[in-house]
Amino acid sequence: MSETQRQNIARETGKPEITDLKTGLSSQDAALRLEQFGLNELDQVKPESIWSILLRQVNSIIVWILAAAAVVSFFLGDNLEGFAVIAVILINAITGFVLEYNARQSMEALRKLDTTPARVMRDSKIKEVPSDQLTMGDILILEAGDLIPADALILEVNQLTVDESALTGESVPTQKTTDQSPEDSPLGDRHDCLFKGTAITNGNAKAVVTNIGQATELGKIATMVSEAKRTATPLEAKLDALGKVLIWVTLAMATLFLIVGFLRGQEVKQLIETAVALAIAAIPEGMSVVATVALAYGMLRLAERKVIVKRLSAVETLGGTNVIFTDKTGTLTQNKIEVHALRVADNDFTVRLNLNTGGAQTLEVIRGDQDLIHSPELEMLARIGALVNNAQLDSKKSDRKELGDPVEVALLSYARTAGIDLHKLHKNYKRQAELAFSSDTRMMATLDQVGTEYFIGVKGAVEEVSALCTWNNQQDRDKELEVSELMAADGLRTLAFAYRQTSQKPGENFTKEEKLTYAGLIGFLDPPRKEVIKSLNACHEAGIKVIMVTGDHPATSLKIAKQVNLVGEDEQLVLTGKDLESFDFTSADDQKKMMECRVFARVNPAQKLEMIDFYQKQGDIVGMTGDGVNDAPALKKSDIGIAMGLRGTAVAAEAAEMVLKDDSFASIVHAIEQGRVIFENIRKFIVFLLSCNMSEIFVVTFAGFLNVGSPLLPLQILFINIITDVFPALALGVGKDNKKLMKSPPRDPKQPILQTADWKRIVYYALVMTTSVLGVYWYAIYKLGLSPEEGNTITFYALSLAQLLHVFNMYSGKLRFSNNEITRNKFIWMALVLCIAIMFATYYIPFLRQILSLQILDIEALELILAAGILPVLVIQTTRLFFPIK
Structure with a gap:
């Protein structure tokens, strides 16, 4: 062995003592080094437990409020009401758990790269040993087709080329030599080194192991994957923020009602029961279930287009994405020379x-x-x-x-x-x-x-x-x-x-x-994929910024970017990993360069994380596509990680939230469109649910303030919320695609799920329904002389019908009332037929009528119910003629 080789090995391993090239390690030395350095395997990461997945389903403010309402109901002796609330919580939790169970993954995919046996020189003989038994100083004997089992320094080489695309992103195999590379060379330029997890495409070599297990370049990436934290998705954050608003609304209304009741000298138990009714009325119990089903329906639609979603909320997140970092090799290109x-x-x-x-x-x-x-x-x-x-x-x-x-x-x-x-x-x-x-x-x-x-x-x-x-x-x-x-x-x-x-x-x-x-x-x-140009044009039209981040050569990267219309023909700006090393991300000039650049080359995994973090701090929702081991940390760090399923590694699929089975960039565009549709549907049914729930709050509180009795009981409110509200909301949640959504920029990720205009509409819709329902309640009690129980029954059916017909007010734009996305939605009509059938069942089935405390009504009372249900639609549609919704 030459002195230069000895110095190179000492530099790579940090250990001047190495084994003889002719004999390799002895069995005794190998055993000692295994004890000293450990096995050549990656650290295992404990998979997400079943209990953790289940806990996530119930860990929300809305669920906590419902649980508190159930406890109060049991305390007051209203067991039926308490069990009904618990049933709602369980239905939502079980639905979400079943659909997310397949997301329980681990870092075991990384360990699959260790299953190939390795040929080493030991005791002067070439032996085959399990790859996890390799140790520092082992002499590897490598040939074409071998998967490199550890990081190593080349000692002898013959026409050796190695496919390092999984680590570097460079599609052309790297020619390896024994010439020493500069110490600060990026992975793609270290021609005298071999890296764990890469594959030999041609030639043969002899190399000495310099790093094993977690110390390898692959191991470092595995560490970054495990350390990258995935925050709550934008939808989860927005729903949580909405839940906090509802808490304050509930507390304010219940407190005000209690204070007025105490001042009037009303019975404490009755006041508490009414406060529970307000809490149940304020919380749209079906919102979580409907959101889950809407996301699941979108997930099934995407599955038909070869897009597999591992976490439900990821569908909506992609719809809100305004920045996409994409790998070059295998994503924009065919990964074929x-x-x-x-x-x-x-x-x-x-x-x-x-x-x-x-x-x-x-x-x-x-x-x-x-x-x-x-x-x-x-x-x-x-x-x-x-x-x-x-x-x-x-x-x-x-x-x-x-x-x-x-x-x-x-x-x-x-x-x-x-x-x-x-x-x-x-x-x-x-x-x-x-x-x-x-x-x-x-x-x-x-x-x-x-x-x-x-x-x-x-x-x-x-x-x-x-x-x-x-x-x-x-x-x-x-x-x-x-x-x-x-x-x-x-x-x-x-x-x-x-x-x-x-x-x-x-x-x-x-x-x-x-x-x-x-x-x-x-x-x-490496030619570009044919469908990429059309897909990138669609992204530009939709206001989505697409950025290429690759480990490949700068000139090659810029060439591909121009071919797929990612950048213009006169674009020359390319930033490399070395450029980023000197960047100050707090500097205005460097921030401007980052924002202007669309092509980043020779970038390592750690720098990808820095870039994603930079854009996330700017308030952007960042998507990341990739297929290699080097992409895994960034896939996990991003708001939405999208892995390629055909050419992609198991590690990339492990870290991502979505997997494209056809590796088509066009599928990403379809997923973005589906995500936008889902968000619009969610926004629409939340407006529907909250306006319905607010009408229930107004009915209870206004009746209390006016001292005209209790027009709705807690169990009746709960029944309306989980039956007559939920099915129309579900129909809204699975509405058809809206192509216009891809012609406009992404929504501002900083904005809440409901805008000021939405809240104004919610209050207006609720007031209209409340006025209509309380009007017939007052007329039934004070003009027709009906009993409070009969008035209560009229209010129950009047509000139910008003809320069912309210779904026809949910169409957007200036479309005609008789021909819009609501009237063309077959699920809306199916939901209305089902809910009306259920309402008839509550009236004609004695058992249900008794549970809900309902009374038999005469024809005049039924006419009042029809009038109260139809009048709000007429008023709201008349208003929209003069103040159309944009």
């Missing part, structure tokens, strides 16, 4: 490989002369790419298999699309020799025999390949070097190609015996 740019004989082409309906690929020329696409020069370029190649591409259209380096797979795919029969080519060209790629030569060459001729093909860095070629003059070569630099600046990975044909069999150094003929350049790109 393709030939993108070609250059031969001073002709430049930009191409795209498309799949037709039959599964075959076709070549589309985006820029360049279409007539030259099948020229001999381009055919030669494609042939060299297919010959100087160790990848495999199954020729079958169905179940197509790709093995090898992704760049070489892309060359084979392009060659086949360009018209080359790969099977025939490899049958005719018999490989005689190969010069493997190395960090020293920076190129690969093959020698093939075709008949009595020999064909030499070379691919590699343009500087090295062009130096082996014949040129008319130095200016021609400089031109190719310049074009290659322009391609690289445009985000492309470039390779140059050259060849020589001869009748004499070349020697071992066949690339340098004679000058080669320069064939041209190929630029490779």
Whole structure:
């Protein structure tokens, strides 16, 4: 072992004592180090318990108030009423618990990355050991296809490329060498290091373990995932704030009523019972159930569109999202390398490989002369790419298999699309020799025999390949070097190609015996997903700011951002991880740069967390999409984490609240639309419920102040709230989509769920219904001479009917009363039929009539009920003619 290698290992491990490369660790040394450093496994995080999920369902202010009302009811001897309130609490808790049970997840997904056995050198022999038994100083023996089991420093390497996209976000596999990387290099540029959880795509290597378990880069990310705290969603916060408002309303009305009652000398028990009735009237018992069902219905709609929601409130949260951080690789792009740019004989082409309906690929020329696409020069370029190649591409259209380096797979795919029969080519060209790629030569060459001729093909860095070629003059070569630099600046990975044909069999150094003929350049790109442009345009139209955050190269990131219309063609601003290291997030200038920048490259997981935190502190609702291990902490930190299900890792899905089964960015737009619809539906049915409940409060309190008796009993109020209010509210909650919602900016996340205009409408609606109901109650008692019990029955049915018909006042805009989203909602009509049937049951079934203390009424009383129910709708609709709702 060289002294440089020894120093590098000491730098990486912090331990100058390492094992011998030839013998590896002894079994005894391995056992001692396992005892000293522990197992090579990630810390387990205790999963959320069933009790924790259940507790969350009842941990709200509204539930507490209802529980208090139940306790008071039991204390006063009203057991039936107490049990009824408890039933409401249990129904809501069980519904939410069942729908959220599948959200109980753990960090076990991270541990699944540890199941692959590892080959190590121990006791002078290559042995296979469980990956959790690896320890510091172990010598790893790695080959193509292996999942790297620990962080390690490379000792020997042969054509090694590693797919590090899960950690860095860079789609192109990284070429690894033994050359020392600078200590401050980001992960994507540490070419002498290997990282746990990444995969070897080509070549082989020998490496020494430098970090295990939680100390690995993967382990550090796991720590950030577990430490990232998920706060309450905006909907939960808004409902909680609304609950606090209702508490003060309840306390104020009950206190005022008690004070007036005491001053009048009323019986204490009666006052307390009326106060309980007020508490029950003030709290919309069905609101939590309706919100849960509305969210669940939206969740089922999204499931049909391949969007899986792990937590109900996440659906609404996405609807309020105004900033989305998106990963590049696999989210905006296909995570698949393709030939993108070609250059031969001073002709430049930009191409795209498309799949037709039959599964075959076709070549589309985006820029360049279409007539030259099948020229001999381009055919030669494609042939060299297919010959100087160790990848495999199954020729079958169905179940197509790709093995090898992704760049070489892309060359084979392009060659086949360009018209080359790969099977025939490899049958005719018999490989005689190969010069493997190395960090020293920076190129690969093959020698093939075709008949009595020999064909030499070379691919590699343009500087090295062009130096082996014949040129008319130095200016021609400089031109190719310049074009290659322009391609690289445009985000492309470039390779140059050259060849020589001869009748004499070349020697071992066949690339340098004679000058080669320069064939041209190929630029490779991870192409964008086709549906992304339309989806991003929809986000822009909806006022949603989309920001790319990736670990990839800045030029590549900006190129993709322009291709998908994330930024304009003249945009040049890209901030990197190094730029962010020097940022002062309290500085106005740095804050301005952050707000203006749409593309962030070479960003590590910790910096993603900082960026999300920055926007959250600005008051934004932040969504984060991603698929890699490196995205997991940010997915959990964001207000709404969205993981890709096809290409995504189990770790990303674990940390996210939503998973896209089709990896389609278009599904995000649909989910945003659905979230907005759900919020609008929730706002609508809350207005409905609160105006109904406030009418109950006004009926009880105004009757008390006017000293005209108790027109409603507590159990009657509870029955109205959980039956005749809930079903129409449920119908409002599952209303159809409103396309207009995606044509306007997101609502202000700082605003409460109900605006001032909403509260004014609630009070107005309640006063209209109260006036109508109390009017017929007063008429029945004082004009018709009915008993208080009969007046109570009239009030019960009159208020029930008024509230049922009140649902027709909930349409928005200037739509006609007879043709709007309410009258077109079949669930509204189903709810009305069901509720009216229930009301008939309470009247004609003696058992129910007795429980609710209802009396038999005559025809005149029924006419009063109909008048009291219809009059509020007529008054409110007449008002809307002059003061339409926006």
